[in-house]
Amino acid sequence: MEDLDSPRPSRRALLQAGAAASLLWVGVGRAQPQSAPAPSAPARPLPSQAITLRINANDQLLDLDPRTTLLDALRHQLGMTGSKKGCDHGQCGACTVLVNGRRINACLSLAVMHDGDEITTIEGLANGDLLHPMQAAFIARDAFQCGYCTPGQICSAVGMLQEVRAGWPSHVTDDLQTQPVALSDAEIRERMSGNLCRCAAYPNIVAAIRDAAEEA
Structure with missing residues (x-):
């Protein structure tokens, strides 16, 4: 049976004992040697x-x-x-x-x-010294500045016009029944949205694509 007359530990003593036990546990954990990771096998070339x-x-x-x-x-x-x-x-x-x-x-x-x-x-794209119409339009419209994105812009525009001729709609096409798709500036911007120009020459790029489309 519990001895009711024996003194009980104070709250402060319990907290101090718990803190001491925690510090002892951390110290023991840090003292344990850390095992070195197993060396990975070298990657074999395919x-x-x-x-x-x-x-x-x-x-x-x-x-x-x-x-x-x-x-x-x-x-x-x-x-x-x-x-x-x-x-x-x-x-x-x-x-x-x-x-x-x-x-x-x-x-x-x-x-x-x-x-x-x-x-x-x-x-x-060019035929010898004869530029592709899209290349010529980009030069005529000054549709580039640093020129880094220009090869991708031109190739993408050539492929995009083929999609238009095939009757593919875009997210901004108003009438899905009318063929061929009317190539408005909004259509060009939407269809070329995957090609970024950090120099922001977009107005000239749109104008060049519109010129090439009209010539085609």
Whole structure:
């Protein structure tokens, strides 16, 4: 039975004892030796893969790490630096090229995915010394400043006009029944929204695309 006459510990004594026990536990924990992490196995390189990229009507034979993006294959393996690496996350559009007539972000696509595809870069749009109408329109309208985004802007615009001719609507198309789609400034801005210009030359870019569309 509990001895009711024995003195009980005070609240202060209980708190002091608890604090002392906590400090002792922390000290014991810190004194324990820390085990070194197990060394990780070195990464093994993936076997290379032979592919044929048909770029600007010319076959290019490459032996690539399968993780190589199309953009890096163009720039580093083939020396075709017209396609720019801006964000490397598919957000700026500076790396836009045409694959089988459709525009894509080359930084988001693996080169091995395009074995045998028809790839057109900014270097392949002109016919010798004769500029593509979109290139000529960009020059006439002064639709660039630093020029870094311009190759992607032009390739994207060429692909966009093909989409318009095919009757593809956009988010701002008012009438889905009327063909062909009326290419207003709002349509151009919406359809080119994936291509960013840090110099903000957008009014001239829209004007250049409108000129090229009217000429076509």
